Amino acid sequence: MHIPDGFLDAKTWITTTVVGAGAVTYSLRQAKLALEPKRVPLIALVGAFVFAAQMINFPIAGATSGHFLGGTMVSILFGPWIGSIVMTAVLLVQAIVYQDGGITALGANVLCTGFIGCFVGYGSYMSAMRLFKGKGRAIIAWMSAWLSIVAASAGVAILLAFSGTFNLATALTAMVGWHMLIGIGEGFITMLVTGYLMERSAVMTRGGLGHERVSRNRA
Amino acid sequence: MSAYRVTEHKRRWIVLALITIVIACLLSPWASPHPDGLERVAEDHGFLDKGTAVNELAVIPDYEVAGIPWSVVSIGLAGGIGIVIMVGVLFGVTRSLTRSGGDRIERRTNGLEGIDRT
Numbered sequence: 001m002h003i004p005d006g007f008l009d010a011k012t013w014i015t016t017t018v019v020g021a022g023a024v025t026y027s028l029r030q031a032k033l034a035l036e037p038k039r040v041p042l043i044a045l046v047g048a049f050v051f052a053a054q055m056i057n058f059p060i061a062g063a064t065s066g067h068f069l070g071g072t073m074v075s076i077l078f079g080p081w082i083g084s085i086v087m088t089a090v091l092l093v094q095a096i097v098y099q100d101g102g103i104t105a106l107g108a109n110v111l112c113t114g115f116i117g118c119f120v121g122y123g124s125y126m127s128a129m130r131l132f133k134g135k136g137r138a139i140i141a142w143m144s145a146w147l148s149i150v151a152a153s154a155g156v157a158i159l160l161a162f163s164g165t166f167n168l169a170t171a172l173t174a175m176v177g178w179h180m181l182i183g184i185g186e187g188f189i190t191m192l193v194t195g196y197l198m199e200r201s202a203v204m205t206r207g208g209l210g211h212e213r214v215s216r217n218r219a
Numbered sequence: 220m221s222a223y224r225v226t227e228h229k230r231r232w233i234v235l236a237l238i239t240i241v242i243a244c245l246l247s248p249w250a251s252p253h254p255d256g257l258e259r260v261a262e263d264h265g266f267l268d269k270g271t272a273v274n275e276l277a278v279i280p281d282y283e284v285a286g287i288p289w290s291v292v293s294i295g296l297a298g299g300i301g302i303v304i305m306v307g308v309l310f311g312v313t314r315s316l317t318r319s320g321g322d323r324i325e326r327r328t329n330g331l332e333g334i335d336r337t
Binding site for chain 1: 222223224225226227228231232234235236238239240242243246247250251252253254255256257259260261263264266269270271272273274277278279280281282297298300301302303304305306307308309310312313314316317
């Protein structure tokens with residue numbers, strides 16, 4: 001779902017670049033507060049996994065393909081602020097080194113696949129985990145990843161429509177339609193990887209499910 | 220209520236590292252060449268050719284290292300280079316975040332710990 005240069009008109013890409021830069025600056029500040037030094041190598045490794053997994057386009061419905069994005073996965077593991085920084089780093093490297101995703105569209109891509117992906121995924125995951133008291137974690141992970149892809153594709157559709165490419169209703173139908181299928185793959189990868197990399201903690205934490213709060217003290 | 224956290228089993232992280240290397244270097248050449256969701260929509264609605272690439276300085280455009288005749292090797296190499304860059308960039312960024320803000324957070328956490336202990 002990487003928007004190339006040329007799809008967005010000047011007002012749209014300039015706006016999304018400014019807003020995107022602001023959002024990244026803010027999340028760097030937030031991530032600083034949530035970051036434990038011992039997590040640094042793990043975050044770098046998960047970021048490399050996201051990059052690698054994004055290279056693998058899987059076929060869907062004949063002559064179309066989809067690929068993993070990873071915002072929800074990283075956010076479930078490390079929280080949405082670090083998640084959005086990891087996604088921004090992946091998108092930056094892809095645009096600069098691999099010409100995948102436009103330079104003018106970088107802000108839009110960071111906002112849609114980065115921020116929308118991370119926060120919609122993390123928000124729905126945490127709400128559902130609270131609601132069901134942590135039961136059915138795998139299904140919740142699957143659903144929230146699926147939802148994050150659908151939301152991100154709606155974001156892209158809105159930006160395309162705003163650019164005058166095609167009207168909003170058509171854009172939403174087309175983008176959301178395809179990404180409801182692609183999101184199935186996103187859900188499975190998110191479910192499997194978070195299931196493998198997370199474990200129940202015996203420590204009772206304030207708020208019950210704070211992934212970041214479990215061991216705040218710096219050893 | 221139970222809480223979840225990222226695992227501290229080193230072996231699982233090593234497995235993730237191995238999976239990452241296998242995907243980037245060995246699996247990537249066999250990815251589906253079909254257009255992805257957005258490209259499909261652009262094609263169906265006739266604006267695919269509006270797409271351009273401003274960045275002409277990209278070192279490895281389209282995930283193929285130039286000058287290698289075998290695409291399996293050039294794509295696999297592009298993937299390998301990518302994961303090294305990603306680890307480097309994220310290690311640098313996150314480490315600088317823990318360092319530059321270190322003092323302030325240290326004091327804050329210590330303060331909280333002090334309250335917890337009393």
